[in-house]
Amino acid sequence: MHDENTIGARLRVLRRWRGMTLAQLADQAGLTPSFLSMAERGQRAIDRRSHISALAAALRVSETDLVGGPHLTSDPVQAAPHSTIPDIRAALLGNTLTSPVTDRARPLQDLVAEMDRIDHSEFKHTEVGRSLPALIDELHVHACAPADEAAYRLALQTLIEAFQTATFTAKDLGYGDLAHIAAMRAGELAGILDDPISTGKAASLRIHTMPTSTRDVTLAVAERAADDLESHVEDSTGIQVLGMLTLAAALSATVVFRYDLAEDWLDRAGELARRIPDTPTENWGAFSASNVGVWRVALAVERGETGGRLLELARDIDEQRLAGRRGRHAAFLADVGRGLAREPRMKDEAVRWLHRAEKVAPHKIRNSAAVRESVNFLLSRATRTAGGQELRAMAARMGVPH
Known part of the structure; x- marks a missing residue:
C-alpha cells in the first residue's frame, strides 16, 4: 500500500x-x-x-x-476542478492594470454582485471554473478605465476578493505557485488602495502562501500585519480581517512549536469573535466564534493531539453554523479524522469522520494531500485486519492504491 x-x-x-x-x-x-x-x-x-x-x-x-504536487485521478469530482486552473492562470498572468485582456465588461455593480455570489457559493470550485476568470478580466477593464475615483477603488477592492478566491482554489488543488501569484497580485492592489483593511486582506493571503520553510519569517509577517491593523479597526469588516490575521499568527506560531504564543493569538481571536455575530457564512474569511473553534481543532491536530481531547474540542463546534461554508466544514471534519487516525484504537472513528468530510465537500477532500496521507496510513492498517471496505472505497475515489 x-x-x-x-x-x-x-x-x-x-x-x-x-x-x-x-x-x-x-x-x-x-x-x-x-x-x-x-x-x-x-x-x-x-x-x-x-x-x-x-x-x-x-x-x-x-x-x-x-x-507532491497536483494529484489527478479518473474520478470526475476529484479531477474536474483542475480543468479550471489554466483559465485562472491566464487571467492572473494576462491582465495588468494598464492592459486588460478584453475590452468589454458588464456593469461594475453586476461584477461586484457576481463576486459576492461566488464568495458565498456552497460549491466554490465549480463557481470558480464557471465565473472567476472572466470576472477577473472584466474587473481589469473597469480598473483601467474607471468612471470615477470611487469606481476605481471599488474595482480594485473587488479584484482583491477575486484574487482571494483564486488563492485558496489554487492552494486547495496543489498549485502553490499560482496561489502565491494571486496573493502577490492582491498585495499590489492593496498598495495602490493604501487603506488598512485592504492591506490586511492582502497580508492574510501572503501569509497563507508563504513556504513553510520560511516559517520564522511567516510568523513575524503575521504578527506584524495583525499589530499594524489593530489600531485601524473601526467596523465589523475590520474585526473580521484582523481576526483572520490573528488566526494566521496562531498557525504560524504552532508550526514553529511556540504553543504558548499560539494560544495567546487564539485567545485574541476569540475576543475579537465575541464582538461580531457568529455567522461564518456571511463574514469575511468565515471569521466568527465558530470558525475560531474550528481553528482550535486544526491547531490541536497540528500539535499532535488525538483521542478524547480532540473529540472534546470537536464537540464544542456547532456544525449547523458551518453548513453554508462547505469547505470550512469539510476541513474541520477532516482535521478530526486525521487526528484520530494516529491512534490505532480509533481507526473506525477516524474513517467515519473522514467519510463525513468527503460527503460535505468531495472535491476538496479528494484533493487534500493531508487526507490522502491519512487514508494511506489507515489503509496499511486495514489490510492487516478484517473490514476496511468503506476506507478502501474512499481510497479508490482519491486514487490511493488499495
Missing part, C-alpha cells in the same frame, strides 16, 4: 538523493530516527505542517517536492 504517492516514500527517495542517513536527517529536522524510519515504511503519517517544514528545510527541497 505504501507507494510513491505517499510522503514517506518521497522522503526516502529525497533523503537518499541527498546522501543522508536517517540519523543525520533526524538531527537536522529535530525529529527522531525511529519516527522517520516508520514514516518511510508507511507506519507513521507525515501530516503536520511543522514536520513537513522541518524535513523540507533539512533536505533543502520545496514542500511540493516532499508532499
Whole structure:
C-alpha cells in the first residue's frame, strides 16, 4: 500500500538523493530516527505542517517536492476542478492594470454582485471554473478605465476578493505557485488602495502562501500585519480581517512549536469573535466564534493531539453554523479524522469522520494531500485486519492504491 504517492516514500527517495542517513536527517529536522524510519515504511503519517517544514528545510527541497504536487485521478469530482486552473492562470498572468485582456465588461455593480455570489457559493470550485476568470478580466477593464475615483477603488477592492478566491482554489488543488501569484497580485492592489483593511486582506493571503520553510519569517509577517491593523479597526469588516490575521499568527506560531504564543493569538481571536455575530457564512474569511473553534481543532491536530481531547474540542463546534461554508466544514471534519487516525484504537472513528468530510465537500477532500496521507496510513492498517471496505472505497475515489 505504501507507494510513491505517499510522503514517506518521497522522503526516502529525497533523503537518499541527498546522501543522508536517517540519523543525520533526524538531527537536522529535530525529529527522531525511529519516527522517520516508520514514516518511510508507511507506519507513521507525515501530516503536520511543522514536520513537513522541518524535513523540507533539512533536505533543502520545496514542500511540493516532499508532499507532491497536483494529484489527478479518473474520478470526475476529484479531477474536474483542475480543468479550471489554466483559465485562472491566464487571467492572473494576462491582465495588468494598464492592459486588460478584453475590452468589454458588464456593469461594475453586476461584477461586484457576481463576486459576492461566488464568495458565498456552497460549491466554490465549480463557481470558480464557471465565473472567476472572466470576472477577473472584466474587473481589469473597469480598473483601467474607471468612471470615477470611487469606481476605481471599488474595482480594485473587488479584484482583491477575486484574487482571494483564486488563492485558496489554487492552494486547495496543489498549485502553490499560482496561489502565491494571486496573493502577490492582491498585495499590489492593496498598495495602490493604501487603506488598512485592504492591506490586511492582502497580508492574510501572503501569509497563507508563504513556504513553510520560511516559517520564522511567516510568523513575524503575521504578527506584524495583525499589530499594524489593530489600531485601524473601526467596523465589523475590520474585526473580521484582523481576526483572520490573528488566526494566521496562531498557525504560524504552532508550526514553529511556540504553543504558548499560539494560544495567546487564539485567545485574541476569540475576543475579537465575541464582538461580531457568529455567522461564518456571511463574514469575511468565515471569521466568527465558530470558525475560531474550528481553528482550535486544526491547531490541536497540528500539535499532535488525538483521542478524547480532540473529540472534546470537536464537540464544542456547532456544525449547523458551518453548513453554508462547505469547505470550512469539510476541513474541520477532516482535521478530526486525521487526528484520530494516529491512534490505532480509533481507526473506525477516524474513517467515519473522514467519510463525513468527503460527503460535505468531495472535491476538496479528494484533493487534500493531508487526507490522502491519512487514508494511506489507515489503509496499511486495514489490510492487516478484517473490514476496511468503506476506507478502501474512499481510497479508490482519491486514487490511493488499495
